[in-house]
Amino acid sequence: MKSRISFIATSAKGGISQRNVDLDTDVIRFGRSTDNEIFLKDPRVPLHLAELRKGPSGTFVEAKGATDLRYKGSVTRSVQVELGETIALGPFDLTFVSPPAEFEVAALIELKRPLGDDLEELRSRSTISIDGVGVSKRRWSVGLSLLILAVFAVVPVAGVLSPELHRVSQEWPVSVDSAWEPGQLSVSHGFFGDDCSHCHLEPFAPISNVTCSSCHELVTSHGDPSHYTDVSDVSCVSCHKEHRGWASPTSLDTGRCINCHENLTFFAKATTLGNVSDFVDGHPAFSDAYPHSTRTAINFDHGKHYDTHFVDQRYVPFAPAGCESCHQVELARTTIPVRSFGETCAACHAEQIMDRDLVLLRLPELEEPVLDSEDLVDVCGPTVDAYEQSRERLEVIESRLDLVLERMKLGDAVAELSNEEFGDQEEEEEEQFESISFDELTSISAFLLDVEVDDVEAYGPSIIDLVASMADEGVEPLHSLIADKTSEELATELISGLNAEAVKRLACAWAANLEYESPGESVSGGWYGDYLELKYRPGGHADPVVRRWLDAVVASSVVEASTKTELIDSLREDLLSKQDGPGACIKCHGITETMHDNGTSTLAIQWQAQGEEIRPHHAFSHDIHLKLARPGASSVLDPELGCANCHELDFDSPYAESFEGYDLRGFSSNFSSINRETCIQCHGFDGVDTSCQLCHRYHAPQTLSTGSAASQ
Template identity: 35%
Template sequence: MILRDDRFSEKVSPYLRPNFPYVCGRAAAWGKPCHNGPTADGSCGGTSECHPYNEGGRWICRRPPSAGGPCSEGPLPDGSCCKTLTACQPRRTVRKVRGRVSVMVAAVVIAAIAAFGFDFGNQEQVASSLDAGPLSSIHQNFTSEQGCNACHAAHGSGALGWLEAAMTKSGPSDNCTNCHQFKNPVNGPHNSALISASHPGSTSCTMCHTEHKGADANIVKMDDAQCNSCHKAKFASFATNHKEFSETYPFGQRTAIAFNHSSHFGKHFKDARYSKNAPANGCVGCHNVALAERNVPVRGFDDTCAGCHQDTVAGREFVMFTFPEFEENPIDIEDIIESPGGTLAAAAKATQDLQGEVEKLAETTGSASSKAIVEEIKTILADLGDRVGSEEADEEFEPISSETLSPVSAELLGVNGEEVGEYAEATKTLVEGVLENGVTALAELVDEAGGNPDSLLRGLSNSTVVPAFTAWAANKEYEAAGETIEKGWYANELSLVYRATAHGDPVMKAWLDYAAQNGSESLNEAFLSRTDGAGACTKCHAVSSTETDKNADKNKKVALKVEWKSHPADGSPLVKYSHKPHVNLLGPGSWCTSCHKINEKAEFSAAFNQLDPHKFSSNFSSVKKGTCVECHGGGQVSQTCTTCHEYHQEPGFKKTMMRQVAGKK
């Protein structure tokens, strides 16, 4: 056509119809297209080149000019065209093909989604069109059994369930607490009731934690900017915007152990007498950096203080009971003997039985030692007989003791130990009780006074108590038979005494705790006075009020506690700091002083003279922000909020999780 000069003529170039869905099949195969063109239904438009018309009885060719005009041969006599072609198979146009391919792609996509989206059988699916990506490996572990339903309630709920889920809020947040637990409120800021009260917005887990980001994805990431979105004080960085730490940071209260770093390092460790016992590596001699976390725990007493203070601790004792002075003989010994179950009588009877056995033994064996034992028993029986048979009732009473009742006993009995008139009756009852029931009477007494006899009277046996009380009831001083191992419970002369076996003696601690919780002033004087005996424990172990000053009622007796163990500084629950990386970084030992500098001027000891632990003066100068900024201020060392702060309070797991973990193993 471009070869023709008249190519634009309407006779040569009819309208082209690109909107038509088919093209001539001949043309598609690079043959010569016929001018009939395909029909709208895709069939060949005709096999003859023209439809001749009849004019005046003659058939005339009407092949259009675009196909070359009337042919020279002319129509056949029957009026049909002389030029016929075989029919072609028209092809679809590119547009039509495109439309069909689009429909096919749509069908394939829908079919694929359906095939991989719905579980037709129950077999493991290789792939799923519901798959949103791999879970973090930890979640993967715990959800593999339940599958998607572990988090997504709508999974597998059918069309209606999906419709409902699509219309409503159906995110997975609600299901997190199936495993995780936090301090309430779970959906409040920082899990803090306090913050929630003032900032009532509800939070949900998926705000920060999103899943399906891959097995190794960090799903707990939190940016400073996210903190800034709620917090009014906006932070560009720790170095520039964080406020100065509190004046005493990091110390919120005095230490549990009144260990004066200042005096020890300044004086004692330099003292030639003790220097060999001084910790070899400085700080880490006592502080166990291997366990460094937020706190660097102090090693036990035996590894530390014991080097110097071992002796002073063992041997501390306290007097449980002192047989006091009476104005008249309080106890009718006859009653005791004659009483059927009297201990003395029973003892006499038992001794006589024993004598008989031993005599028989002596006769049969004839050994010298057996005879000596028999003689001894005879002496005891004689003595018993003397005592049982003595009659002193009418004689002038000469009390053996001139002591007062020991404060502990007075406290237990609830009487004034100084006044004979007050304690005589109670003591008499006690002594009679002991004579009758042994230790049990003392246990009952302790129990009545609110103490726990199991711990307070641990190790106390009848064999210690009964002979002593018997002697005192007879208005005699008790002399323990044979040697006295003065550790633990023992009676001596007029007293029942407990002597600490070693540092950390449980009975001693129990008594101190008892005194701290229930004690009167006199008892406290005895146990918590930081002076002699048992009270000396509190020279090092701080005694603190269990209540803060503010809440303390002046008139009410304040419960105290003895701080046995070194405790971590109680900072904000949302602050975290770990010594470990810092220690590793700076090196052990004296490097601690990079941050913690001994403050020699601090009146450290004075703080232990009172009960409030928050009134204190640390051995160390407080750590200032600047100290941290020295490293956490530049570009390379992290200074994000989450470096030092936590979001959640008391995060943990439901107990059922532990069973799951156990089950897995």
């Protein structure tokens, strides 16, 4: 088979050269090996790539090595030669063309896929720097910065400027406000959630006091501005810091107090307080009266009871076992509540209350009867005595009529007889009136009638009118009389429970110049008539009628209603007497005088055991201290444990004298004062709190309560 294989080469400049290889052999071998008829110098070509041979059915190219042939886009091992067709032999293309004369086969072979430049290919395959990976510092920088600005600046600012966006953002999983929140809100403000606009109303402006007071009621300033530096315009947030997690905004640092109190005379020239730099080493001594600078509400002389009564064999069974017998340590807070009267004093003092009647009205000595016989019968109806008197009188008249008739039979001496025997009966009776009572008015009656207790001429007409009215109308005249001096409402309370029928019967008896005999004595307390008196017997401790009378007596409304101060003094003296009457209450319950801004003052009875706390800047927690002192395990006199750790009885104290007046101050406690050293016993140790706020409050009063706005 005579063949011509032409090598085609294209130069870099585009020139084409051709080199012909003429062969006359049955088989033409292609390959990298030099023993091939057609030597293909390329490392990608195997030693023996393919063979071209002529067969009975045509001329074929067959693959010999591991490398396949590529023909018309597919891989094959054998291809029949056709003119114009190209077969890929590795990087070479073999194209069969029309053979020249004398040749049977002709083909062009050309290196179509040459090896590239090794260096360039290595470079193209290799990424030798981070820049080459496609990471750009600039892109990262710009991208990150824009992302952060968008999320943490643009969106929150847009939320501040646009309330609508802010409202919508509240429904997002993460609020725009939360990104700016410098710390968690305190528990008390936690319900605001992530909505900053609750407090931060205006951008670039601090929270104003108005914002705080929209929920918190007005808080008084720290001190009296007329004496001290006015701190009322100090911003709330300058002291009360939020966004400190669970720390309360009311928890302040001691340094904030020390800042002024270390040199207090500079800020408050009129102050009598000492400078404070530290509790242990730089705090003034406590007052000699601390903590009992004000009188207790109840006049209970601990010293006298322990020294005298509780050692008396008669009362030993009723003596308390310890402080907790009378003080409710389980309810201890700033103070320790006292147990009820029934739990404490009643065992010895209950009966003393029941014995003290309040005498509202006493029939005094009168110079004339309250009602004449006819009026008495009209008002009160016939009484047994009146019937008896009428019958006796009728018998006298009958006997005298008989005598007249007898005289008429004898001549004209009737007129003389008549004058002698019948005369003026009424004048005779008037001359014969003798009052059943020789007593004076009660001070209450005198006060109500505005008369002297012993001035018969003055009180006579008034009391006669009153009794007569009572006989006719019952309670109403009495109510009106009291209401004139007080008020309708108070009058109703003062005679609460007074029975109208009983009053009528009492008044009728008095109108008939008789003593009233009550059908039965009051056992459980209440109003009752007793001979010449209308009385009230207390039902027990805290009887409401007696309390109201005593309150009324000391109240200013009563005082102002009368112009006769001696009557008021007498009334007070009688009702508030610790010896007689209902004034037994005052033996234990103190009376305090409260001065008002207009210069007036009012008195009030301290019915509740706990007196007013007048230390607005001071705080103390008994309950915490009691847990340390274990009061349940000790007696008040136990010097080692219990209340006596701090409270020491002072048997020589003139305690009772403190209750002689109405002033709460100037009190002599039953207990020795507590001094700073007592506290330092524990608070002097490292780690034990000595911050100002532990014992003192900034605001006076110390409340920062939420008002109605907060509930909305």
